[in-house]
Amino acid sequence: MNTNVPELIWHNGKVRPWAEATVHVTTETAMRAVNVFEGLRAYRQPDGRLAIVRLTAHLERLETSAALMHIPHPGLAAELHDGITQLLAALDPQGDVYVRPSVYVDTGRYTAERTEMTTGTIVTCFPAPVRPMEPMRCIVSSRRRIADDALPTAAKTGAAYSGFRLARLEALEKGADEAILLNQHGNVAETGGAAVFAVRHGRITTPPLTDGILASITRATVLALAERLGIPAAEQPLTPGDLHGADEVFVTGTLDEVRIVGQVNGHSPRHGDHPIGSALREEYLAMCAGTRPALDASFLAVIA
Ligand SMILES: Cc1ncc(COP(=O)(O)O)c(C=O)c1O
Structure with missing residues (x-):
C-alpha cells in the first residue's frame, strides 16, 4: 500500500x-x-x-x-x-x-x-516534486504517440497514458530520463508530459498542434514569453535529426516547467550552456513565483 x-x-x-x-x-x-x-x-x-x-x-x-x-x-x-x-x-x-x-x-x-x-x-x-536541476537525458522512443484518428490527442485522458508509460519505461531501460515520441509521420510529437522545443541560430521551434500533440498550456506561455524577450519563435514540424543537431533542446509542461534537455539519443546540444532555454526557464519560474510581472491578468489565480 x-x-x-x-x-x-x-x-x-x-x-x-x-x-x-x-x-x-x-x-x-x-x-x-x-x-x-x-x-x-x-x-x-x-x-x-x-x-x-x-x-x-x-x-x-x-x-x-x-x-x-x-x-x-x-x-x-x-x-x-x-x-x-x-x-x-x-x-x-x-x-x-x-x-x-x-x-x-x-x-x-x-x-x-x-x-x-x-x-x-x-x-x-x-x-510539488523537487525541481531537478540537471539537464534531462532523452531518447526518441520506438513507440509512436497515439494518433488523433485513434484517440483524440486534444483530450488529456488516462487512456492515452498507457502508451506514454511504455515509452517512459523504454527510456528508463535505456538509461535515459524521458522519452520523446514521434507522430505517425515520423515527426517529433511530445513527451508523455511536455511539449518539445529546439533552438537553432537563436530561433526556437516547436511542433504545431496539428502534429498530434496535447495543447500544452505551458508551451503557449513559453511562446508568449519568447515574444516578450524578443526571441524569434515558430511552430513548425521537427524531425529527430533537428533535435540531434540543435543548438539547444528543452521541454515545457506544468510538471517539467521549462526543463533543459542535455541529450537526445546520446547527441548533446551544441550550446552546452543552454542560454535561450535557461533564460526562458528563469523567466517562467519567476513569473510563477510572482517575482516578475505576469504575462496577463489570468496567468495566476490566487486561491488560498
Ligand atoms: C501528453 C502531454 N503533453 C504535454 C503536456 C504539457 O501540458 P501543460 O503544459 O498544459 O501541462 C502534458 C501535461 O499535461 C501532457 O500530459
Whole structure:
C-alpha cells in the first residue's frame, strides 16, 4: 500500500479522508481508463498566498477533454473549481503543490442498449516534486504517440497514458530520463508530459498542434514569453535529426516547467550552456513565483 499520500482528497463534492474515496474495481475508469484529468501547479507568492498557474485554461481544457471523450458532466469546470478551492483550504499546504482534478466514468458500458452513465469527480493535491536541476537525458522512443484518428490527442485522458508509460519505461531501460515520441509521420510529437522545443541560430521551434500533440498550456506561455524577450519563435514540424543537431533542446509542461534537455539519443546540444532555454526557464519560474510581472491578468489565480 502506498502510504505516501495526503491525508485528504476531494471526491464527489466533499473533502474526505484519502482512504474513503473509492470506486468499484469493475468501473469503466478502473477497467478501461475512461476518465479525463488535468495537472495544475500552485506556487507560493511573495505575500504568502498560493496561486494556480493558468487555472481557467486548465479547467477549459478539462471540459474539452470530457466532451471529446463523451463523458457528460454538466457544470464540470465550476464543480472542480470549488473542489480545488475546498481541498486547498482543508490541506493548507506550506509549499508549492501539484493539483489534479479529474472526472471519471463509474458505470455505463458502451453497449447497444445504452445504459445511463454515472460519473464521479475527484481532486487530489500533492506537494510539488523537487525541481531537478540537471539537464534531462532523452531518447526518441520506438513507440509512436497515439494518433488523433485513434484517440483524440486534444483530450488529456488516462487512456492515452498507457502508451506514454511504455515509452517512459523504454527510456528508463535505456538509461535515459524521458522519452520523446514521434507522430505517425515520423515527426517529433511530445513527451508523455511536455511539449518539445529546439533552438537553432537563436530561433526556437516547436511542433504545431496539428502534429498530434496535447495543447500544452505551458508551451503557449513559453511562446508568449519568447515574444516578450524578443526571441524569434515558430511552430513548425521537427524531425529527430533537428533535435540531434540543435543548438539547444528543452521541454515545457506544468510538471517539467521549462526543463533543459542535455541529450537526445546520446547527441548533446551544441550550446552546452543552454542560454535561450535557461533564460526562458528563469523567466517562467519567476513569473510563477510572482517575482516578475505576469504575462496577463489570468496567468495566476490566487486561491488560498
Ligand atoms: C501528453 C502531454 N503533453 C504535454 C503536456 C504539457 O501540458 P501543460 O503544459 O498544459 O501541462 C502534458 C501535461 O499535461 C501532457 O500530459
